[in-house]
Amino acid sequence: MALLDFAGAAAGFSAAGWQCEEWAPEVWRYAPRPGNAPWRLLLSVGVHGDETAPIEMLQHLLARWARAAGELRCELLLCVGNPAAVAAGRRYLEQDMNRLFSAQADRRGGEGARAALLRGVSARFLQGGVGPAIHLDLHTTIRPSLRPTFAVLPENGPEAVRQALLAWLASAGLDAALSNPLPSSTFSAWSAGLGAAACTIELGQVGRIGGNRMELLERFTAALGTLVRRPIPGPAGGGELACYRVTRELLRTSEAFRLLLPPEATQLPLLFGRRSHCRGRQGRGARADGRRVHRLSQSQGGTGPARRTAGGAGRQRDGVSWSAGPAPAAGRQE
Numbered sequence: 398m399a400l401l402d403f404a405g406a407a408a409g410f411s412a413a414g415w416q417c418e419e420w421a422p423e424v425w426r427y428a429p430r431p432g433n434a435p436w437r438l439l440l441s442v443g444v445h446g447d448e449t450a451p452i453e454m455l456q457h458l459l460a461r462w463a464r465a466a467g468e469l470r471c472e473l474l475l476c477v478g479n480p481a482a483v484a485a486g487r488r489y490l491e492q493d494m495n496r497l498f499s500a501q502a503d504r505r506g507g508e509g510a511r512a513a514l515l516r517g518v519s520a521r522f523l524q525g526g527v528g529p530a531i532h533l534d535l536h537t538t539i540r541p542s543l544r545p546t547f548a549v550l551p552e553n554g555p556e557a558v559r560q561a562l563l564a565w566l567a568s569a570g571l572d573a574a575l576s577n578p579l580p581s582s583t584f585s586a587w588s589a590g591l592g593a594a595a596c597t598i599e600l601g602q603v604g605r606i607g608g609n610r611m612e613l614l615e616r617f618t619a620a621l622g623t624l625v626r627r628p629i630p631g632p633a634g635g636g637e638l639a640c641y642r643v644t645r646e647l648l649r650t651s652e653a654f655r656l657l658l659p660p661e662a663t664q665l666p667l668l669f670g671r672r673s674h675c676r677g678r679q680g681r682g683a684r685a686d687g688r689r690v691h692r693l694s695q696s697q698g699g700t701g702p703a704r705r706t707a708g709g710a711g712r713q714r715d716g717v718s719w720s721a722g723p724a725p726a727a728g729r730q731e
Contacts, residue, residue, distance in 0.1 A: 401452070401475070404419075420522075421514055421515075422480065434470065434471050434528075435527075435628055436528040437471060438474070439474045439476075439522060440455060440476075440535070441478050444495050445488045445536060446482025447482070447603050450610075458622065479511060491506040493508075495583050496583070529630060530591075530594070532596075542602075548575070548596040550575070550596040552577060552578040554592070562594045564631060566596070566598075567632065567637055569636070577643045584597070600614055620633040
């Protein structure tokens, strides 16, 4: 049973002259007539099977986009990362799929084979077109977070498009962004290595399908609706984003390693420390991804993390100017 109605949406897209292809189970490409898509967007959900809010959101958007396909200005590749784990209501069945996106990754088992398939179709999509490409890999967190919505961005993507993506994240209402210059085996890091501006986006907490508080994602959903209607990627309005950067990592060399946190600890409690805790000094914290513990820098002095703004000027931190020009008037948002 299909998790998203990709085939049903294809009827609406096809009526507007789009080409619709199923590249793999739960992976569909939607492409407008040649010349009508100056950029490409890969949207992935369900890489972790228990993170269902992005799946519900994409189902909602897919139906709306199919009815208004003539207004869209980008080529789309939409996929459910780990359908078997989603169907089972589990994070993963054998291996954490979001640690399998590298050429050296384990191909054994269902998740290994699925990750290999996704590496292939994403490479075909991101390297086979013209114009800039963006990959948004949508997730939710296991624990509560002091920053409920945040993005993790590999630093090896194209800088100009990456800056446009940061401005869009601010306009979409995200609380924070973490820039990671270190190698990683996540889906978004894989796409960045293929030349896309990519990020992993955390949209609140894990919940069951039908039990997610979708009203909390209304601003992000609206911003996505505006993004796909733009001839070039960019912000959908104003906003501000707290920016952090990984500065070094501690490698886990033994399976006996454990990162111990009390049950009441929020997600990434030290990474996203309150601004009053880092006043006048470099903030520090740690983030565990299953294989590594990352050491973080919140800012290079000042009173808190760097702030990324959309629709206005921002500050400069870590040698990067976090400024964006005025955003164009937003179109209809869905």
